Amino acid sequence: EAQVTQNPRYLITVTGKKLTVTCSQNMNHEYMSWYRQDPGLGLRQIYYSMNVEVTDKGDVPEGYKVSRKEKRNFPLILESPSPNQTSLYFCASSPGVLNTDTQYFGPGTRLTVL
Amino acid sequence: RKEVEQDPGPFNVPEGATVAFNCTYSNSASQSFFWYRQDCRKEPKLLMSVYSSGNEDGRFTAQLNRASQYISLLIRDSKLSDSATYLCVVNPSTRGGGNKLTFGTGTQLKVEL
Numbered sequence: 001e002a003q004v005t006q007n008p009r010y011l012i013t014v015t016g017k018k019l020t021v022t023c024s025q026n027m028n029h030e031y032m033s034w035y036r037q038d039p040g041l042g043l044r045q046i047y048y049s050m051n052v053e054v055t056d057k058g059d060v061p062e063g064y065k066v067s068r069k070e071k072r073n074f075p076l077i078l079e080s081p082s083p084n085q086t087s088l089y090f091c092a093s094s095p096g097v098l099n100t101d102t103q104y105f106g107p108g109t110r111l112t113v114l
Numbered sequence: 115r116k117e118v119e120q121d122p123g124p125f126n127v128p129e130g131a132t133v134a135f136n137c138t139y140s141n142s143a144s145q146s147f148f149w150y151r152q153d154c155r156k157e158p159k160l161l162m163s164v165y166s167s168g169n170e171d172g173r174f175t176a177q178l179n180r181a182s183q184y185i186s187l188l189i190r191d192s193k194l195s196d197s198a199t200y201l202c203v204v205n206p207s208t209r210g211g212g213n214k215l216t217f218g219t220g221t222q223l224k225v226e227l
Contacts, residue, residue, distance in 0.1 A: 040219060042220065043201075045215070090157055092215075105157035105159070106157060107157050
């Protein structure tokens with residue numbers, strides 16, 4: 001089944017404890033992206049990647065890191081999480097980088113930072 | 115001004131009603147437009163793309179007005195299963211920058227018996 005997977009789905013952690021949220025897609029998609037969703041603000045892009053070893057900042061990159069060593073994986077790293085990073089996170093992928101390409105979203109990771 | 119603005123609702127409508135949502139966007143250079151549907155606490159899923167000529171998919175019709183910079187979604191004969199949040203999505207990229215999506219905050223629809 002073609003899909004985008006994220007792990008963990010739910011995470012409660014404490015300020016300053018490094019964490020990684022994994023994202024994997026099995027559709028051989030070139031483009032991958034991370035979004036966060038907060039009430040009243042909608043989904044906002046954190047980072048994106050147009051191909052292996054190519055990553056760039058989205059609208060809200062502060063406090064996050066990403067890597068794209070393999071085409072299928074695009075982990076999101078929080079080196080020192082803070083409470084303002086409590087949010088619902090979505091990973092997405094699309095076949096190419098054209099602005100008409102449909103994006104497919106993972107099921108989401110609900111993160112709480114205490 | 116937000117890049118993409120929607121009325122948050124909620125819109126409470128009886129089953130079988132016709133309901134319309136509008137959305138405005140600020141970047142006149144935007145190239146692609148979509149409606150996504152999001153069920154409570156789940157991932158957004160593409161409902162339909164929006165073309166200048168308008169497009170229809172069953173009970174759903176989407177329209178784009180570039181001159182006024184707004185997008186609409188019409189749902190006819192609404193079903194209980196249409197209850198969800200509808201996200202207006204704009205892709206401002208022409209080249210470079212990849213496939214970045216800018217989301218509205220969503221309009222909540224509740225269809226009732």
